[in-house]
Amino acid sequence: MDDVLREFLTETFETVENVDRQLVQFEREPNNATMLAHIFRLVHTIKGTCGFLGLPRLEALSHAAESLISRFREGAPVTTEAVTLILSTIDRIKMILKVLEETQAEPEGGDADLIAELTAQADGRVQEHAPEPARPTPLPPLPRPEAPAAAPPRVQQPAPQAEPDEPPRARQASPARPAPARNGAQGTGIAQSIRVGLDTLEGLMTMVSELVLTRNQLVELARHDENSAFKAPLQRLSSVTAELQERVMKTRMQPISTAWQKLPRLVRDLCAELGKDIELILTGADTELDRQVLELVKDPFTHLIRNAADHAIETPEERRRAGKPPRGSIRISAAHESGTITIEVADDGRGLDVARVAAKALERGLVTPAELERMSDERIARFIFEPGFTTIDHVSHVSGRGVGMDVVRANIELIGGSVDIRWTPGQGSTFTMKIPLTLAIVAALIIESGGHRFAIPQVAVVELVQPRGSSEHRLESINGASLLRLRDTLLPVVRLSSILGFDKPGQRLDPEDGFVVVLKLGKRSFGLMVDKVFHTEEIVVKPISNILKPINIFSGNTILGDGRVILILDPNGVVQRIGPSPAASRQEREDMAPRRRVQEDKSSFLVFRAGEGELKAVPLAAVTRLEEFEVSKIEAIGGRIVAQYRGDLIPIVPAVPGAPLHESGIQPVLVFSEGDRTAGIAVDEIVDIVEDHLEIKSTGQAPGVIGSAVIRSRATEIIDVAHFLRQAHPDWFETPAQPSRARSNRVLLVDGAPFFRGMLAPALKAAGYDVVALAEFDAALTVLQRSAESFAVVVADIESRGRNGFDLVEGLQVDSRTADLPVIGMASRLQPAALERARALGVFDVVAKFDRNGLIEAIGEAIQQREAEAA
């Protein structure tokens, strides 16, 4: 059946049902003007749609009925006879609709009889022989609650379709809502609301926005005058304004279910069309958001559902074969989350086929094979949001044209939101959209760059960092691209002033003179370097002029308290502006954008070339800085190579023993610092930072190599940092006079992986501890039971399969000799369950495996605490 016709039938059946009910009531209360207006509108709608679809019988009938009802509106008395006539007309309409549904055509025959009667009634001809109407009272002049033909304002959504999944909430918002007319109260039982035109609300909103601005200006003025008499009244004005603002905002809020109304229907249609069985589950339907935002998320929902139904969810047959229930599901949920709304669209289909997306991206020339090789799966998945991208070879009319996902992204980003996808192959995929509650007034961080102030929406701001060489937050750079070392992640950092074109070419800038605003867009994070950070302010977003829209980096502008206009930065636009740099193509940079968390069952490695062009890698956490030295600053003194570095001389060793350093230009060096010792390892070229799950095979022969691993399908040697540092400072690992008593600095390190023993043992030794490293947990238990008092702390891996640190802890606790020995757990991934278990077992602390400093700190604390207890 034709979609339009089907839609029409569903809606008209409902409308007719409504008219039926209302007429019966109207007959009892002929003076109820509201109800009359409502009936009139319903019939009028039927008439309009019939004409549009070319259904002459229905059109003629509803037209005749409308004429009669409009006589009532003009004040003609309401007679039982007339109502009966209209009711029988409605019965006729129902009959025609039924046939229409079955045969898709209007039945043969005419309605001249009814139409004649209706017209006669309307013309008042029947009145002569009609008995005096039972209630001759003429209707009062009708108030007109709204123009009959105008589309009803959106604030109160018109009647939803009778969908079973419809939330009950939406039902209340049916147009049966009466106008202020007193009589209406009896009619429908809801008297506490009125219909207000949308522009009235918009106007109110604008006025409140201006009020907020004026308030801000006053507050700003009063700030300069400590003892102003205005202070108290201003305070009150301020709070009243805030309250008013909040309430006006509330009037613009609508439940998200209004954007979902058409979805159950859509899913049903898609099922029929695609031969699939899909269940739509909607949760959080009453989550409210600004209607302006709501308008913009309607389309994304449709596209996401089409996409899920067509691409993701398999046919019942395929599902059965995959061992899944034949009925697929699409789950949409919405929830408030700190000033934003998170909407998830999840399906239990086949998940994203990354290989296919990658192949298509290559085919379409969106990416080169070399770039693709370096991309994470997540980055590749984002290609589905490119305009015109599709993985389907045939175009169905459901989807596959490649419009859709880019509309989703465009719409969501337009309102300052973000969209992300995650998936499990064979299990399904989830699209997560984060959107702001409202667009009109937002909290924004005011910053300065290049002498100008800008606002950044607070929603996107995660934190502020002041990078300093001496602090734990340092700025590193790889060939000009800045990275911020932030806890255990490396964050790409861009200078706002260079994006905005304030920086003059060749201008020397102190990279640490400023602040980094850490921004998060979906799962992607990056740092924005700014000169100054002021405060957070509620700003009224004003749209940016059309002629400035193509700049694509400002989402709007606003007037600050001091009357100055400032521009609002669009973080999404900023990301897009991060242009190519000598160091990395845009894709690579975007690829770097996800924060590289060490705890994600993956490790970050810095990959470099040294010697005969071989690839080598070092755990990123071990590296303190990446430096590029001018060759002229490097000299050989007494057979050792040293470089001038921050007013000091540091020893440099080549990454491949005996390999020559660069003879001219720039020498890249990995700098390692520990306490007051610093040394560098010279490499030929820094290639990349990769994050991968590595299986390290111990090769063991060559000095300075821990083992090899396959990184991005290339064999890569993992170098033993300790080996090189010993070359640089022969005394690097000799104990400085740190820990006091002999007994209290012996650490038992238990880890099955030779790599970690190889990496951590030297590090702990470097920190001044006496380390005994064991691979077996049972052996460790035996050793401890025999000589518990000779160890201060046990450091054990708690995540390997089979026996691990937890078993060791349990073993230690049942023995009084070892029960009070502190145990520090290590995991490459800090999972809540493991943390919970660790806490329950009384494990002293759990640290990430690559967090060397964290481990050393934890050991220090454990020893201190033990000593304090002993004292």
Add this chain to the structure above:
Amino acid sequence: MTLMPRSGFADAEAAAETRDYVTVLVDGQLFGLPIECVHDVFIASEITPVPLAPPEVAGLLNLRGRVVTTLSLRRILRLEEGEARPGRMVVGVEYAGESFGLAVDGVGEVLSLSVSDLQLNPINLDPRWARIAKGVHWLENGLLVVIDIEAVLGSGSAEAPRASAFPPQKGFQP
């Protein structure tokens, strides 16, 4: 009434013999802005520059709580920008529901000029000027160039495509 060559304001012209222009001065040249386009004439306080914007955009300013996108008529005409003076004269213009400002050197009196006296752009007029000029009036003490607001602000103007083609590297030149 005789028909004359029609322009965008054909109806208005047909109805009235004269049209009123707000005269503005840029680089010594007198220009006329149709008075019905002009909403305000004011002195710019502080103009916020817009980085990466097309060169003719002087910036944004606050006009009684409204944000006005201000264009420099000098830059539109590819004239050298004089030294930045605070307190520039700005003519407020409404176009397509947005508020714009045109920064000029000075604003003169309102002139009522006969429609029939409007002459076509001279063919040797610089094309950049001709693009925004609707014709020329010959006054006693010089020439007045009538500005076509549509051409200056409209989508048909060169502004929009130039803005989108604007290379990201190129910065805002104050």
